[in-house]
Amino acid sequence: MAKNSEVAIAAELLEVQRTLGWMDLVIGNITDAVYVTDHNERLVFVNQCFSDIVGVPRVFLLGQTVAEAFPTSLKYDPNNQFLPNLGTPNDTEGSDTNIYERVENEKLKIYKISCRFIPTIEQTVHIAKDITTEYEMSVMKNDFINIASHQLRTPMTAIMTYSHMLYQGYGGQLDADQKQLAERIVVSSERMISLINDILLISRLQNGEENLQNKDGSFKDVFNILESELESKLSEKKIKFKTSYPEGIEKVKCNKFLIHEILSNLLINGIQYTPSGGKLAMKAVTEEKKVKIIITDNGIGIPKEDIPNIFNQFTRADNAFKAFNEGTGLGLYVVKIIADLINAKIDCSSRLNKGTTFTVAFPL
Ligand code: ADP
Numbered sequence: 001m002a003k004n005s006e007v008a009i010a011a012e013l014l015e016v017q018r019t020l021g022w023m024d025l026v027i028g029n030i031t032d033a034v035y036v037t038d039h040n041e042r043l044v045f046v047n048q049c050f051s052d053i054v055g056v057p058r059v060f061l062l063g064q065t066v067a068e069a070f071p072t073s074l075k076y077d078p079n080n081q082f083l084p085n086l087g088t089p090n091d092t093e094g095s096d097t098n099i100y101e102r103v104e105n106e107k108l109k110i111y112k113i114s115c116r117f118i119p120t121i122e123q124t125v126h127i128a129k130d131i132t133t134e135y136e137m138s139v140m141k142n143d144f145i146n147i148a149s150h151q152l153r154t155p156m157t158a159i160m161t162y163s164h165m166l167y168q169g170y171g172g173q174l175d176a177d178q179k180q181l182a183e184r185i186v187v188s189s190e191r192m193i194s195l196i197n198d199i200l201l202i203s204r205l206q207n208g209e210e211n212l213q214n215k216d217g218s219f220k221d222v223f224n225i226l227e228s229e230l231e232s233k234l235s236e237k238k239i240k241f242k243t244s245y246p247e248g249i250e251k252v253k254c255n256k257f258l259i260h261e262i263l264s265n266l267l268i269n270g271i272q273y274t275p276s277g278g279k280l281a282m283k284a285v286t287e288e289k290k291v292k293i294i295i296t297d298n299g300i301g302i303p304k305e306d307i308p309n310i311f312n313q314f315t316r317a318d319n320a321f322k323a324f325n326e327g328t329g330l331g332l333y334v335v336k337i338i339a340d341l342i343n344a345k346i347d348c349s350s351r352l353n354k355g356t357t358f359t360v361a362f363p364l
Contacts, residue, residue: 033070033111033128041065044123053104053128070128072100075110099131110135146203149196156196160189191326198330201261205337210258212341217256219284219291220249225256226263226282233271234280242281249284252291254362258338262346265331266295266358272324273356274299291362298355307348311336319352 027034033050035043043061046069051058054069061069097114115126165171167182174182204210223245234241263282270280274297285292302310306317314329321327339346343363350356 032130033126035066035070035126035128037066037124037126039122041067043069050128053130066126070102072102072111072113075099075101100128108132142203142206145199146207149199149203153193153196153200156189156192160186160193163189187326191328195328195330198328198334201334202330202337205334205341210341212255212258214255214257215253217254218250219252219254219259220245222254222256222260222263223249223282223284225260226267229264230267230271233268237271237274237276237278239271239274239277240279242279244281244283246284246286249286249291252286252364254291255342258342259362262335262338262344262360263293263295265335266360269331270295270297270299270356272327273297273320275323287361289364291364292359293362294357294359296355296357301352301354301356302348302350303352304350307350310348311346 028047029049030047031049033053034045034047035050036045038044042063042065046058046061048058050070051061054061056069096116097112100111100113102109102111109130110132111128112131113126113128115124117124163182163185166174167179167186223243227241227243230241267280267282274280278298280297281295283294283296285294300319300323302317303319306315309315310317311332313333315333316327316329335346338344339360345361347359348356349359
């Protein structure tokens with residue numbers, strides 16, 4: 001007769017077997033492809049969905065490398081971000097997500113693949129989700145926005161130009177009421193153009209149409225352009241603008257257009273959200289392999305609870321809305337997209353009614 005302990009062990013083994021069978025059934029039938037690789041990137045487990053996608057029975061796939069069984073190439077993320085590279089077993093964090101493409105039956109398929117390294121077994125679990133439909137929808141949406149914005153920009157530019165002329169009296173002298181109405185058209189049309197330009201830039205960045213590697217100017221070039229562009233806005237509000245640049249900054253090359261986009265948005269906000277007679281400062285510091293730019297104003301500040309959200313699209317704090325109701329809530333969103341694309345780190349600190357500081361660290 002079997003001893004009690006043997007019966008218990010046998011029952012436990014049965015339970016373990018049942019659990020393993022159940023897990024295999026569940027993971028095997030998940031509708032995303034699940035596969036596990038060893039340190040040589042060889043498959044040690046694949047589920048049914050994976051086998052269906054590659055059209056090879058599960059048993060024949062084990063031992064093959066991922067590159068043989070499921071070749072993919074890295075793809076630009078449709079949600080406008082370059083995601084970090086695929087994790088390797090050496091990754092201490094061990095977890096990663098990327099967007100990949102591959103051709104299946106002559107059709108381009110897009111997969112979002114997440115993987116996590118499990119140090120105890122030295123294996124990596126991957127989950128590949130087919131996002132082809134979402135990707136195609138996103139491309140269609142981007143194309144539509146692009147075309148619509150381009151079509152809107154031409155008539156809007158005409159409205160802005162002619163309303164400016166009207167306001168300045170080119171069509172005859174205006175009385176005070178007429179001038180006020182013309183001014184409203186000017187302000188609204190400028191706002192509309194700036195909104196359209198932001199949308200077009202976001203769309204170009206999302207579609208990977210901007211050359212990020214372009215180093216067509218120096219930081220000093222950008223500072224010079226900004227200083228002359230902002231002159232009239234600064235004098236209109238009698239804001240004192242102080243700058244400080246380190247020696248040799250004229251030799252530090254950068255992507256003039258993108259750095260200008262970031263700094264211009266931050267400085268224009270500094271002017272907009274600082275009452276007349278206030279102060280705005282831009283300081284550049286060179287550190288090892290980076291240029292840090294610090295923009296400080298003594299304006300209305302950002303409520304503490306709003307700071308984590310200000311880089312989201314269409315997000316505006318209540319105090320900003322009261323101070324300047326023409327904002328679009330897109331400027332900082334554009335800033336964040338560009339900063340992420342060029343690996344710049346951006347920080348914001350602010351105190352209500354005291355002022356705001358944005359620090360951007362650009363890698364060299
Ligand atoms: P917009 O200025 O058009 O509203 P942004 O995306 O540029 O949009 O900014 C988002 C929000 O962040 C602003 O509405 C405002 O609440 C806050 N903000 C940004 N910069 C400043 C600043 N320098 N001072 C105070 N608030 C700011």
